[in-house]
Amino acid sequence: MNGARRQFVRTGLAGGLLLSFCGWLNAAGARPFAVGEREMLAAIANALLDGALPSEREARRRLVEQTVDAIGTEIAGLALATQKELGELFSLMVLAPGRMIIIGVGKSWRSASVAEVAEFLQSWRTSRLSLLQSAYAALHDLTFGAWYAHPDTWEAIGYPGPPRGYF
Amino acid sequence: MNDPIRSGLAGGWRHLDASLLTRNLTTLEADVVIVGSGAGGGVTADLLSAAGLRVVLVEEGPLRSSADFKMREADAYPELYQESAARKTSDKAINILQGRCVGGSTTVNWTSSFRTPPEVFDYWQRRFGLRQLSSTAMSSWFAVMESKLSVRAWETPPNPNNRVLAAGSEQLGIATGSIRRNVKGCWNLGYCGMGCPTNAKQSMLLTTIPAALARGATLCTRLRAERLRFVGNRISALECLALQADGIRPSGRRVQLRARHFVVAAGAIGSPALLLRSGVPDPQRLLGSRTFLHPVVISAALMPDRVDAYAGAPQSIYSDHFLHQAPIDGPLGFKLEAAPLHPVLYATTLHGFGEAHVRLMREFTHANVLLALLRDGFHPESRGGQVRLGSDGLPVLDYPLGETIWEAARRALLAMAEIQFAAGARWVSPVHEAAPGYTSWPEARKGIAELPLKPFVCRVVSAHVMGGCAMADGAQRGVVDHRGRHFWLENLSVHDGSVFPTSLGVNPQLSIYGLTARNASLLAADLLGRPPPLIP
Numbered sequence: 167m168n169g170a171r172r173q174f175v176r177t178g179l180a181g182g183l184l185l186s187f188c189g190w191l192n193a194a195g196a197r198p199f200a201v202g203e204r205e206m207l208a209a210i211a212n213a214l215l216d217g218a219l220p221s222e223r224e225a226r227r228r229l230v231e232q233t234v235d236a237i238g239t240e241i242a243g244l245a246l247a248t249q250k251e252l253g254e255l256f257s258l259m260v261l262a263p264g265r266m267i268i269i270g271v272g273k274s275w276r277s278a279s280v281a282e283v284a285e286f287l288q289s290w291r292t293s294r295l296s297l298l299q300s301a302y303a304a305l306h307d308l309t310f311g312a313w314y315a316h317p318d319t320w321e322a323i324g325y326p327g328p329p330r331g332y333f
Numbered sequence: 334m335n336d337p338i339r340s341g342l343a344g345g346w347r348h349l350d351a352s353l354l355t356r357n358l359t360t361l362e363a364d365v366v367i368v369g370s371g372a373g374g375g376v377t378a379d380l381l382s383a384a385g386l387r388v389v390l391v392e393e394g395p396l397r398s399s400a401d402f403k404m405r406e407a408d409a410y411p412e413l414y415q416e417s418a419a420r421k422t423s424d425k426a427i428n429i430l431q432g433r434c435v436g437g438s439t440t441v442n443w444t445s446s447f448r449t450p451p452e453v454f455d456y457w458q459r460r461f462g463l464r465q466l467s468s469t470a471m472s473s474w475f476a477v478m479e480s481k482l483s484v485r486a487w488e489t490p491p492n493p494n495n496r497v498l499a500a501g502s503e504q505l506g507i508a509t510g511s512i513r514r515n516v517k518g519c520w521n522l523g524y525c526g527m528g529c530p531t532n533a534k535q536s537m538l539l540t541t542i543p544a545a546l547a548r549g550a551t552l553c554t555r556l557r558a559e560r561l562r563f564v565g566n567r568i569s570a571l572e573c574l575a576l577q578a579d580g581i582r583p584s585g586r587r588v589q590l591r592a593r594h595f596v597v598a599a600g601a602i603g604s605p606a607l608l609l610r611s612g613v614p615d616p617q618r619l620l621g622s623r624t625f626l627h628p629v630v631i632s633a634a635l636m637p638d639r640v641d642a643y644a645g646a647p648q649s650i651y652s653d654h655f656l657h658q659a660p661i662d663g664p665l666g667f668k669l670e671a672a673p674l675h676p677v678l679y680a681t682t683l684h685g686f687g688e689a690h691v692r693l694m695r696e697f698t699h700a701n702v703l704l705a706l707l708r709d710g711f712h713p714e715s716r717g718g719q720v721r722l723g724s725d726g727l728p729v730l731d732y733p734l735g736e737t738i739w740e741a742a743r744r745a746l747l748a749m750a751e752i753q754f755a756a757g758a759r760w761v762s763p764v765h766e767a768a769p770g771y772t773s774w775p776e777a778r779k780g781i782a783e784l785p786l787k788p789f790v791c792r793v794v795s796a797h798v799m800g801g802c803a804m805a806d807g808a809q810r811g812v813v814d815h816r817g818r819h820f821w822l823e824n825l826s827v828h829d830g831s832v833f834p835t836s837l838g839v840n841p842q843l844s845i846y847g848l849t850a851r852n853a854s855l856l857a858a859d860l861l862g863r864p865p866p867l868i869p
Contacts, residue, residue: 175620214686215686216688216691217691217692218691235868239485242421242579243411243417243581244416244417246579246725248416259529284687291766292766292767295426296424296788296789299790300424300789303789304425306681307681308688310680310681314676314680314694315407323553323676323694323695324695325643325676328403328524329522
């Protein structure tokens with residue numbers, strides 16, 4: 167990330183402005199993920215779950231896709247007002263102006279590296295703006311919730327799963 | 334495993350799943366309509382139906398029972414909790430765990446049972462004129478509910494997660510106690526938070542609600558109480574919206590319920606919201622104000638041996654030591670308890686991401702987590718939050734986290750870290766975005782003293798929502814009187830945790846059971862023109 171853009175994202179002013187703009191764009195409410203949103207959420211999952219995901223490319227891609235599907239299921243269980251807010255956040259992150267600020271001019275979420283996405287996530291996590299901090303927290307909770315809800319992830323953390331038998 | 338709910342339904346209990354309605358319904362009538370089926374609604378339905386009154390229970394969530402409880406977070410949170418267990422304050426800084434299903438939070442709580450502490454009653458007497466309520470006056474009502482719900486000492490040894498609290502405190506000379514639990518034939522599995530799969534937990538789902546249904550009460554589920562209609566000082570009807578099977582979107586079908594009396598027991602977020610939507614008289618603007626959360630800060634530790642904090646009774650040890658270091662209205666005291674860990678709950682609560690997060694998750698089986706519940710609502714600066722209505726008419730809770738809270742949070746994080754190290758922890762960290770984690774108590778003491786404590790940076794959660802329809806001795810400072818009767822509408826009562834004028838400093842279920850047992854008994858006598866019950 168170049169210095170000027172890092173400063174821009176970190177102060178978050180642009181983010182705040184864009185978020186209110188996207189609120190207007192996204193007034194229609196919850197709907198299935200658009201292609202751009204899937205790519206963005208996949209890039210986020212790739213960074214947040216780095217270390218938990220396998221390094222082998224195809225296996226990693228499949229698990230990331232599965233996680234994005236599970237994020238969709240999670241969002242469908244939230245209050246409609248929250249679903250709308252998340253829609254606004256995702257619009258901000260996917261539309262050209264927001265994406266440009268977050269991951270750089272001419273870049274797509276698909277081409278962003280894990281390190282680049284991690285740097286952006288860290289900037290929101292440590293932002294002074296509560297709007298961006300809460301956006302980071304939402305991405306964090308949705309992604310880790312989607313990942314660790316899946317029984318295939320339990321072996322790696324030594325969790326045997328719920329007890330079986332006698333039920 | 335026998336599922337008593339499914340057997341009861343097969344035997345002819347009256348259950349209306351409103352998501353299946355194909356037309357509006359305006360013919361339902363009863364003596365009493367009860368909104369909410371948690372601790373307050375359940376006990377009210379039981380006692381009123383036992384007195385011979387016809388009762389309709391309205392629940393926004395679904396009817397689920399032991400055959401549905403698969404001990405999986407992916408199913409349990411969306412099915413059984415408000416907003417999939419991701420309900421938050423308006424600024425998103427506090428995550429709130431609250432049940433939303435038949436039985437309310439009693440279906441998913443961790444069974445910890447405490448009577449309302451005497452000093453809390455004393456404070457309510459002094460500050461809110463509630464002279465009728467005291468430990469002595471309430472003791473029989475608590476005993477009634479303890480007996481009914483099998484609240485007893487838990488004889489099984491605490492699990493290793495709770496043992497950390499006991500052992501560390503003992504090392505430091507800090508007193509702890511054993512938590513009583515409302516269970517019968519508990520298998521000690523540890524999945525209370527996902528609905529009890531063995532029907533051991535004596536929740537409302539298993540006790541009071543089946544009793545009421547067996548007497549002919551009607552249970553409506555997937556039905557959102559929208560608005561109370563009133564004329565003069567009497568409520569005439571409750572307007573409800575049927576929800577779709579997803580439990581989120583209204584289906585477009587409406588239900589109108591008529592009754593002589595209405596009991597609101599929708600919890601400390603739902604109850605004030607319903608009264609606000611209904612526009613009931615509130616000249617002092619008290620509705621929804623002074624909403625308390627027992628804000629919780631969290632300390633995670635890695636222990637040398639396996640902890641397996643997902644297994645065994647979730648909460649069996651507590652310490653009230655830090656509630657008694659100052660006057661009740663002084664700097665906030667806090668109660669210490671352990672928290673059960675399951676993959677989703679732990680992974681989402683834990684700070685950080687990438688490699689740092691994975692490293693901690695790999696040690697999941699060695700993790701211990703302690704909670705400090707801050708006793709809000711007594712200190713003059715601790716005025717809690719405000720429930721208001723969002724643009725869609727649904728409740729929003731503002732809860733500012735001020736210096737009074739953070740000062741206590743720091744003491745609590747220090748106390749928990751010291752206890753965890755004293756119990757042998759090899760690593761301790763507050764759940765906090767900037768905490769690096771510490772390998773010794775001196776290092777933690779120095780680090781935590783310097784941590785910036787602010788919303789989002791320091792994780793704050795809550796599982797206890799109280800207040801918002803506070804009781805008091807007059808309409809100047811309360812929404813209801815000591816019996817839960819509304820000051821302005823003569824056939825309206827509030828029976829849930831929203832009537833508490835402060836927080837409690839203890840897990841609230843037994844306080845709600847006891848007070849509701851009293852108030853529902855007084856209400857039954859009043860409605861039937863009988864003398865009040867002999868218990869004070």
